[in-house]
Amino acid sequence: MTQMPSALTRSACLIDGEWRKAASGEEIVVTNPADGSEVGRVPSLSAAEVEEAVAAAERAFADWSKRAARDRSAILKRWFELIVAHADELGLMMTLEQGKPLAEARGEALYAASFIEWFAEEGKRVYGDVIPSPQTDKRILVLKQPIGVCAAITPWNFPAAMITRKVGPALAAGCTMIVKPAEQTPLTALALGVLAEQAGLPKGVFQVVTGDAKTVGGVLTGSDIVRKLSFTGSTEIGRILMAQSAPTIKKLSLELGGNAPFIVFDDADLDAAVEGAIASKYRNAGQTCVCTNRIYVQSGVYEAFTEKLAARVGSLSVGVGTEPNVSIGPLIDDDAIEKVEAHVADALEKGAKVLAGGKRHARGGTFYEPTVLSGVTQSMRVAREETFGPVAPVFRFDTEEEAVTMANATEFGLAAYFYTESARRVWRVAEALEYGMVGHNTGLISNEVAPFGGVKQSGLGREGSHYGIEDYLEIKYLCTAIG
Numbered sequence: 001m002t003q004m005p006s007a008l009t010r011s012a013c014l015i016d017g018e019w020r021k022a023a024s025g026e027e028i029v030v031t032n033p034a035d036g037s038e039v040g041r042v043p044s045l046s047a048a049e050v051e052e053a054v055a056a057a058e059r060a061f062a063d064w065s066k067r068a069a070r071d072r073s074a075i076l077k078r079w080f081e082l083i084v085a086h087a088d089e090l091g092l093m094m095t096l097e098q099g100k101p102l103a104e105a106r107g108e109a110l111y112a113a114s115f116i117e118w119f120a121e122e123g124k125r126v127y128g129d130v131i132p133s134p135q136t137d138k139r140i141l142v143l144k145q146p147i148g149v150c151a152a153i154t155p156w157n158f159p160a161a162m163i164t165r166k167v168g169p170a171l172a173a174g175c176t177m178i179v180k181p182a183e184q185t186p187l188t189a190l191a192l193g194v195l196a197e198q199a200g201l202p203k204g205v206f207q208v209v210t211g212d213a214k215t216v217g218g219v220l221t222g223s224d225i226v227r228k229l230s231f232t233g234s235t236e237i238g239r240i241l242m243a244q245s246a247p248t249i250k251k252l253s254l255e256l257g258g259n260a261p262f263i264v265f266d267d268a269d270l271d272a273a274v275e276g277a278i279a280s281k282y283r284n285a286g287q288t289c290v291c292t293n294r295i296y297v298q299s300g301v302y303e304a305f306t307e308k309l310a311a312r313v314g315s316l317s318v319g320v321g322t323e324p325n326v327s328i329g330p331l332i333d334d335d336a337i338e339k340v341e342a343h344v345a346d347a348l349e350k351g352a353k354v355l356a357g358g359k360r361h362a363r364g365g366t367f368y369e370p371t372v373l374s375g376v377t378q379s380m381r382v383a384r385e386e387t388f389g390p391v392a393p394v395f396r397f398d399t400e401e402e403a404v405t406m407a408n409a410t411e412f413g414l415a416a417y418f419y420t421e422s423a424r425r426v427w428r429v430a431e432a433l434e435y436g437m438v439g440h441n442t443g444l445i446s447n448e449v450a451p452f453g454g455v456k457q458s459g460l461g462r463e464g465s466h467y468g469i470e471d472y473l474e475i476k477y478l479c480t481a482i483g
C-alpha cells in the first residue's frame, strides 16, 4: 500500500506557528478515492480554535504588512523553491487523497509553485499614483495598502494550486491568510504549511485550519477581523458564503462553477480540435472548473470529428493514479459518479447515442469510462449542468450564430473554447462569447500570468496575472496641502 510521504504529512493544523490537534480529539478521516483506504487524519477544530487562528493572523499582520516588499518576496521565493524541490512528494500526496494520475499531480505541484514565484515578484511592483492637483496648494496621491487578515476556502480538485493562487498574492501584498482546504484533500494543504515554515514564513502569516465546513466557514465569514474571503468551489456554496460575508462587508473573490462550450467550425483543423477536446475534457477525469462540458460541432464535420474523438478516447487508460501510464483516475466520491451516471442516462433517454464508454469502469468503485455521446441536444441535463466527469456530449449546429447562442445559453461564464482557421471569425466569436476566459485553437488556457476568472454566475474577480494582487489591496487617496 503506497504511503503518504512522512516528512510532509501532518495530522494537525498550523495555528500561530504550532501544529495543533483539536482539543476535543475529533478528527476527519482522509481516504484514497481509488480504493477508499485511509490515507490520513486531520483535526476537526472547534469554532473557538478557528477564532484563535484569526487572532493570530491579526497579530502577525502588524509586522508582516510593514515589512519591505523585497523581504516578503525573498521568503516567498524560498517557499517556491521548496515546493518545486518537493514536487514528487506533493504529487504523490495529491494522487493519494484526490486520485489524479501522478504525472498530473506533479504537474499541479509545479503549477502551484508558479503562483508563489509570480507573486513574489508582483509584490514588489504594487505602484500607486500621483495625480495632477486642480489646486496648486495641494498634492494628490494614491497609495495601495494590504487589506489585512484574509481567509480562503478551497476545493478538492486542485489541492495545491487553488491554495497558492490565493496565498501567493495575499502574502506578497502584505496580508495574512487562513486557509480551510476541502475535507477530502487537507493533507496537501498542510504539507504546504510544512514547507512554508521551512521557508521562514513568520508564525500566523499562513495558517491551515481543518474541520466541519459550516463551523470553520461560519467563523471565517462571520469575523469582522477577516477583511477578505477568497473562495473557489461550486456556485451553490459561493452564494452561501457571499450571504454570510455580507454583514461584515467583506471583500470577495469567487471562483465558481463552469459549463464550458467547445465549438468546432467546419474550417477547423480536426486533428488539433480532437487533441484540444481531449486535453480540456478529460484532465483530472473531467473534474476541473474549466473542463469542456459541451462540444458543439458544425454539421459539415460532425461525423468526421465525432469518429476521430471516439477513437482517441478509446485509447485513454483508466486506473489508479500511482500506476504507470494512467490517463483517467477515479472520481472523487460516490456522489460524483452518480451525477455522471445520471447525466449519461438522461441524455440516452432523450435520444443521445454512446460512441465511447458510457458506463462505470470494470475496476469498480468510482472509476468511470471516458465517454463520448452523439446526438446531444439542449434539452438534456448535460447542456445545463456541470457534469464534472469524463463525459463529452457532442451537439450539432449549422450556423455561427446558432453555435454562439447555444454556447451562451447558461448562467455560467467561466471558460469557452473554439476552433477555426478564419481570422475574421476569431474576433467575432471571441467577442460574442460571454465568458471570462476564451481559448482559440487550444483546450488548455490555465497559467500563472493570465487573469483567471469568470463572469455571470461563475464568480467575481481574477486570480493570477498582475490583476490577481489587486484583490488583496485597498486604495487610499491622500490629499496634502502644501500651501
Ligand SMILES: NC(=O)c1ccc[n+]([C@@H]2O[C@H](COP(=O)([O-])OP(=O)(O)OC[C@H]3O[C@@H](n4cnc5c(N)ncnc54)[C@H](O)[C@@H]3O)[C@@H](O)[C@H]2O)c1
Residues within 6 Å of the ligand: 153, 154, 155, 156, 157, 158, 162, 180, 181, 182, 183, 213, 214, 216, 217, 218, 232, 233, 234, 235, 237, 238, 240, 241, 254, 255, 256, 257, 258, 288, 289, 290, 386, 388, 414, 458, 459
Ligand atoms: N472557478 C474555479 O477556479 C474553480 C476551481 C475549482 C473548482 N471549482 C468548482 O468547485 C466545484 C467542485 O469543487 P467542490 O466540490 O470542492 O466545491 P464545494 O463548493 O462543494 O466545496 C468547496 C469548498 O467549500 C467548502 N464548503 C462547502 N460547504 C461550505 C459551507 N457551507 N461553508 C463553508 N465552506 C463550505 C468545502 O469544504 C470546500 O472546502 C465545481 O463546481 C467546480 O466548477 C471552480
Ligand SMILES: O=C[C@H](O)CS(=O)(=O)O
Residues within 6 Å of the ligand: 157, 158, 287, 288, 289, 290, 446, 447
Ligand atoms: O478547476 C479549475 C482550476 O482552476 C484548475 S486550472 O487552474 O484550470 O488548472
